[in-house]
Amino acid sequence: MKIDDSPQHPETDSRLSELTLLYQLSNTMLSTIRINKLTHLILTAITTPSSNLFERATLFLRNEKTNVLQGMLAVTRQLSEDLRIVGKGDALGSRWDISDETIARQRSAEFCSQVRLTRIEIDNACPMIHQVISERVLCHSDEGLCQNCQFCGFIRPLCGGPFAAAPLVARETAIGMIVVDNPDSGREISSNNLHFLQLFANQAGMAIENSMLYNRIEEAHLNLREARERLSHGERLAAIGEMAANLAHELKNPLITIGGFAGRLVKSLPAEAREHGYADTIVSEVSRLEKMLAEILAFSRKPTICYSSCDLNEIIRDCLASCAATFEDHNIKVSLIGDNPPWTVSGDAHQLRQVFLNLILNSCDAMPEGGQLFLTLGKAVVGRKSVIITVADTGGGIPKEMQAQIFNPFFTTKHHGTGLGLSIANRIILNHFGSIETHNTEQGAAFTITLPLLEE
Numbered sequence: 001m002k003i004d005d006s007p008q009h010p011e012t013d014s015r016l017s018e019l020t021l022l023y024q025l026s027n028t029m030l031s032t033i034r035i036n037k038l039t040h041l042i043l044t045a046i047t048t049p050s051s052n053l054f055e056r057a058t059l060f061l062r063n064e065k066t067n068v069l070q071g072m073l074a075v076t077r078q079l080s081e082d083l084r085i086v087g088k089g090d091a092l093g094s095r096w097d098i099s100d101e102t103i104a105r106q107r108s109a110e111f112c113s114q115v116r117l118t119r120i121e122i123d124n125a126c127p128m129i130h131q132v133i134s135e136r137v138l139c140h141s142d143e144g145l146c147q148n149c150q151f152c153g154f155i156r157p158l159c160g161g162p163f164a165a166a167p168l169v170a171r172e173t174a175i176g177m178i179v180v181d182n183p184d185s186g187r188e189i190s191s192n193n194l195h196f197l198q199l200f201a202n203q204a205g206m207a208i209e210n211s212m213l214y215n216r217i218e219e220a221h222l223n224l225r226e227a228r229e230r231l232s233h234g235e236r237l238a239a240i241g242e243m244a245a246n247l248a249h250e251l252k253n254p255l256i257t258i259g260g261f262a263g264r265l266v267k268s269l270p271a272e273a274r275e276h277g278y279a280d281t282i283v284s285e286v287s288r289l290e291k292m293l294a295e296i297l298a299f300s301r302k303p304t305i306c307y308s309s310c311d312l313n314e315i316i317r318d319c320l321a322s323c324a325a326t327f328e329d330h331n332i333k334v335s336l337i338g339d340n341p342p343w344t345v346s347g348d349a350h351q352l353r354q355v356f357l358n359l360i361l362n363s364c365d366a367m368p369e370g371g372q373l374f375l376t377l378g379k380a381v382v383g384r385k386s387v388i389i390t391v392a393d394t395g396g397g398i399p400k401e402m403q404a405q406i407f408n409p410f411f412t413t414k415h416h417g418t419g420l421g422l423s424i425a426n427r428i429i430l431n432h433f434g435s436i437e438t439h440n441t442e443q444g445a446a447f448t449i450t451l452p453l454l455e456e
Helices: 010-029 035-047 100-108 110-116 127-134 191-268 274-300 312-322 324-330 349-366 421-431
Strands: 056-063 068-076 084-087 094-097 119-121 163-170 173-181 308-311 332-338 344-347 371-382 384-393 435-440 445-452
Touching: 010 035, 010 094, 010 191, 035 056, 035 068, 035 094, 035 100, 035 173, 035 191, 068 100, 068 110, 068 173, 100 110, 127 163, 127 173, 163 191, 173 191, 191 274, 308 312, 308 349, 312 324, 312 332, 312 349, 312 371, 312 384, 324 332, 324 349, 344 349, 344 445, 349 371, 349 384, 349 421, 349 445, 421 435
Parallel strands: 332 371
Antiparallel strands: 056 068, 056 173, 068 119, 084 094, 163 173, 308 344, 371 384, 384 445, 435 445
16 A cells, blocks of 8 residues: 655645644643733734734723723733743643733833723724624724724724734623734735634633633632621621620629719718718719710610600700700800701600710810800701701811711710710611711811601
8 A cells, every 4th residue: 555655735734833823822821810911921922923923912801881992901022022931842732921020011011001091982883893892703904894984093093004803702792802913014914814813812712701700700709708707707796795785784783883872972971071072083983984884785785766756846955955054064055046846757756865965965075165056957858858957066176087987886086985975876867767967167066967757
């Protein structure tokens, strides 16, 4: 039998070389899941002198939210020479790799910076973008689509001569495109290179999609781990809070006993006696501790609201009457401004009274040398008829950097406070389907509370 030992046909050699190169490129793309390194490898591989394919390559990826093609990267032949072979000596067992230094040089190149500033609207009337992205078909500049196009203000300025644009397809959707050209030599892009670009782009699209999916999974895993840590931290805080609430409850009874006996001593001891001053200090400190424990218990308990019809005008006047001695001691003048009472809301009168007492006493603390307190009630329509109550003072205001934190639990600027008063007030107002906000005026701080009015 005669064996044909004649040399292979040049076309067969070319096709074998093409398949070998494609296999090597496939090995290269499978070598990393880092999206940044992967895109650099993809563009460097098709522009490196050893592949002898193209002299420049540009990558655009689709932003699904804005529906634009966003310039991501551009690599020229001058910056793709540092591609190195890794693996076995034969082409089928090897792959290419790139250093972080080369990646940095490619990314900082002027042409790459120009590309990264480019945004291409997918829904415009450009026939080339429609063919590549919508129809997912490779476009070659010789097809005439770009010769008389009035919308091409992006690709032609980047590619002065012949170019080709190949869609990056993953799961039957174009996720971007690769644009290649030969700016140094100006040579035409051959049909063989176009065919290779199409095959290569198919693999590149899947590799980029897989890398993006992996990054999303990794990000989701990180978010899940952070959520689990926050949940674990929250459980620990809840346990500490429960322990603190139990401790506060246990401390309340002995404090009441201590305060009671100290009060008896104050009454029985002569006012000029040194022991009378000691006992009076005990009484005041016990009173302060009782107030702190009451706030901690109020914050730790699950609030129970007994809804009924409440007149805000009556509640505020009651609060002002309770604070009359404080106003006199601090030399504070009070102005209550309201029109067309009553202001009727559905809520818990006791809890609403607690909110306004807290705000009024805070204003008094802010004006130790005296000042003015303004309480204003007015009607507004915020989705539904509502009443707006403003509590303002002339105490100088709240520092701007602290305004965002004042409703946080345990945040306080006072030496004797727990930092729970405003947090409890905020929770009460939210439970009454209202809102509470703060801002500074020219003279001091102002708290604005909005509550829905009962329908007439």
